[in-house]
Amino acid sequence: MAARHEVLVIGGGNAGISLAARLRRYKVGDIGLVEPRTTHYFQPLFSHIGAGAARMSEAMRDQAKVMPRGVEWIRGSVADILPDENVVVLADGSRVGYGQLVVCPGLQLDWDGVPGLAEAMASPDVTSNYDPAMPEKTWALVRSLRHGTAVFTQPPGPAKCAGAAQKIAYMACDYWREQDVLRDIRVVLVVPTPTVFGVEGVDALLDAKVAEYGIELRTGTTLAGVDAARRTVSLAGPAGTEELAFDLLHVVPPQSAPDWLKSTALPAAGDAGGFVEVDPELLRHRRYPNVWSLGDAAATPNSKCGGALRKQVKVLAKNLKAVLAGTEPQQRYNHYGVCPFTLTRHTVLFAEFDHQYRPMPTFPWLDPAKERRWAWVLDRRIFPQIYWHLILKGRA
Known part of the structure; x- marks a missing residue:
C-alpha cells in the first residue's frame, strides 16, 4: 500500500478541487486527491473563446496553483477501484487506501x-x-x-x-x-x-x-x-x-464515464454509461456507504453542469462531514441545473430547471425567459472570478 487517506478524492476538476477545499474548511485533516493533469481549465469560457469574446489564458491555471492547501496531490491516473478492499489502484500499479472515497473524474469524450x-x-x-x-x-x-x-x-x-x-x-x-x-x-x-x-x-x-x-x-x-x-x-x-x-x-462528441470507471463495481448493473450508482439526493453510493460521487460521473438525473455541481458540493461536503463525525447524512440535493445561453456576444439567457426540465428560477419574480446584457456580464466577467477565487477555494 503506497498510502492511505481518511478521505480520497478522484478527480481534480471543478468537483474534486472545490469539494476538497470545502472539506478542509470543515477541518477534515487527511485528504488525498488523485489527478494526472497539470493544467486546470474553466470550461464555461471555451464558448466565449470560440466566439472571439475571451482569451484562452483566462480559462487556464496550473493545477498546482488551484490545489487546496493541506491536500496531498497524488499525480497519477486511476486504473481500478476495489470497494470491498477500500483501495484505489493507480495506473503505475500502486495502491492507495481510503476511509471515505469521492469519485468525480468527470466525463470522457467519446x-x-x-x-x-x-x-x-x-x-x-x-x-x-x-x-x-x-x-x-x-x-x-x-x-x-x-x-x-x-x-x-x-x-x-x-x-x-x-x-x-x-x-x-x-x-x-x-x-x-x-x-x-x-x-x-x-x-x-x-x-x-x-x-x-x-x-x-x-x-x-x-x-x-x-x-x-x-x-x-x-x-x-x-x-x-x-x-x-x-x-x-x-x-x-x-x-x-x-x-x-x-x-x-x-x-460536441458523445460522452460517458471514463472507461476504467465503467469496469469497476461502482456503476449500477446494466448502466452502459458507467456512472457511479448513488442516491441522487444524498450523493452516497447505494451499495458502498463509504463511497460518494458528484458532478458529471455521478448517476444523477440532473443536467450535468457547473451550477448543479456547486449545489452538490455543499450537500456532499456536509453529508461527508456528518458521517466522519459519526452521524447520519441529512443534506439533500434538489436536482437544480442551469444553462446560461449566450444568445449574442453581448447577451445571455439563464435557463434554470430541475431534473425534469421544469423551470426552477433562483428569483421567481424575475422573468427567467429573457435575454439580458447584465447576465452576459455575469457569465463572461464575474463568474470566472468567482470560480478562481471562491468556488475552487470552497467558499461559494
Missing part, C-alpha cells in the same frame, strides 16, 4: 462514438469547443467564414453542459450578422431533443432567436457520421438519414 469523427478533428474545417486545444481554432473558423454552410451538433445522452453546443452557434451568427455576411451563410443546428431545449418558456425564446438568425433547426436528430475529406456529415433524423455538405463543422 470521439470514436461517431464514425469518422475522431479523424475529422484534425481536418481544417472541423472543430469542437469541448477540446481545450480547439476553442481558438473555432474562432479562427468563425472569423474567416464569409459564405457556405456551418453545421453545429449536440449529442444525445449525458453531456457536460449540453447547451454549449448551441451557445457557439448563436454567438457565431451574431458575429456574422455584425460582419454583414449572415445572409450568405447557411446555418444548421442539430439537436437530439424533440424541441430546441425542453424548458417551458426558454424554448419560445430560443425558437425566436433561431428564427431571427435564420438557423435551420433539426430536432430529434443526431450526428451519424463525418467524412472530412468530402466535407459532409450524415444526420439521422425522424425522416431518415440526410447527407449535408459543410464548410464549418462544430461538434
